[in-house]
Amino acid sequence: MNLDTFVGQKEIVFALKKALKNPFHAYIFEGEKGFGKKLLARVFSKHILCENKSSCGVCKSCRLFEASSHPDFHIIKRQEDKKEISVESIREIIKDLSRGPIFSDKKVFIIEEGEELSISAQNALLKTLEEPPTYALFIITCNNIERLLPTVLSRSIVLSFKRYSASEIAKILEQNGLEPKDYIVKLCKGNPKIALDFYNKEVQNKRDYIFDKLLCYDGASFDLIKEFESDFEKLKNDFEFLFKNIIYFLRDALFYKKTKSIELITNTDKLEKIIEFSNKHTISHIYKLLQDFMILEKYPDANVISDNVLDMIFLKLSGG
Numbered sequence: 001m002n003l004d005t006f007v008g009q010k011e012i013v014f015a016l017k018k019a020l021k022n023p024f025h026a027y028i029f030e031g032e033k034g035f036g037k038k039l040l041a042r043v044f045s046k047h048i049l050c051e052n053k054s055s056c057g058v059c060k061s062c063r064l065f066e067a068s069s070h071p072d073f074h075i076i077k078r079q080e081d082k083k084e085i086s087v088e089s090i091r092e093i094i095k096d097l098s099r100g101p102i103f104s105d106k107k108v109f110i111i112e113e114g115e116e117l118s119i120s121a122q123n124a125l126l127k128t129l130e131e132p133p134t135y136a137l138f139i140i141t142c143n144n145i146e147r148l149l150p151t152v153l154s155r156s157i158v159l160s161f162k163r164y165s166a167s168e169i170a171k172i173l174e175q176n177g178l179e180p181k182d183y184i185v186k187l188c189k190g191n192p193k194i195a196l197d198f199y200n201k202e203v204q205n206k207r208d209y210i211f212d213k214l215l216c217y218d219g220a221s222f223d224l225i226k227e228f229e230s231d232f233e234k235l236k237n238d239f240e241f242l243f244k245n246i247i248y249f250l251r252d253a254l255f256y257k258k259t260k261s262i263e264l265i266t267n268t269d270k271l272e273k274i275i276e277f278s279n280k281h282t283i284s285h286i287y288k289l290l291q292d293f294m295i296l297e298k299y300p301d302a303n304v305i306s307d308n309v310l311d312m313i314f315l316k317l318s319g320g
């Protein structure tokens with residue numbers, strides 16, 4: 001993949017292409033998890049290090065990059081047993097930066113999930129960002145920009161990743177050898193990682209498990225949220241994906257209950273389960289569950305669903 005074949009984020013790709021010959025010393029790629037920040041950081045780095053600035057694939061630099069053994073390219077991330085990216089990791093970068101690049105005219109450092117940089121790590125980085133050697137290039141990917149110090153932000157170019165369009169999601173799925181399906185393109189809400197997750201058998205099994213659990217819910221005798229809380233520990237790696245699924249499942253059930261039509265259902269691959277659930281419960285029951293799950297989770301889309309869908313339903317329920 002190169003900057004020409006990268007799908008989506010057109011404005012950012014345009015800006016990066018323009019910067020290839022004379023890049024700034026620090027970029028921050030910020031946006032929701034799953035938006036392709038790490039991928040684009042690697043794609044951009046390969047271009048920067050390429051002898052032809054084109055990610056040509058044939059120069060020595062490109063070949064080293066593809067073999068993951070480019071001496072001028074480094075990825076820094078939190079070690080699994082640590083809570084944050086420590087100041088020591090940054091000191092190592094600074095030490096490394098005292099020597100110039102070996103093959104390329106730049107030395108590239110990607111810091112992944114920059115929100116995990118400790119404050120002292122950020123302060124250590126700051127000195128280098130203030131007076132960087134001409135060959136230094138930093139790309140910090142970040143899911144939560146509020147965790148970065150304003151002084152770090154002000155010494156970097158911040159590029160904000162946006163949601164992908166439906167056609168871009170479909171293109172990404174095709175690039176990955178997957179057949180785009182309408183319900184997946186809709187459910188992923190412009191997030192390619194969520195779309196790709198749908199094709200993962202293990203994740204799909206967990207989705208089925210969650211939906212079956214929802215179907216077992218009898219509406220009164222046990223606390224469904226408590227039930228899920230114990231499961232979330234073992235499902236936590238897919239937490240966001242599964243949570244969105246629960247909310248969309250309940251939303252679908254509510255729509256079906258209200259309209260008796262399958263037209264508004266998003267989980268079109270699970271029609272039977274949604275209809276069964278919907279027939280089993282009253283509108284207020286499903287509504288209450290949906291509300292509880294949305295309050296429980298602070299995921300950013302909750303407000304959007306609340307404003308656009310729930311308020312409308314609530315108005316109707318209350319006779320407005």
Ligand SMILES: [Zn+2]
Pocket residue numbers: 050051052053054055056057058059060061062
């Ligand atoms: Zn090359």
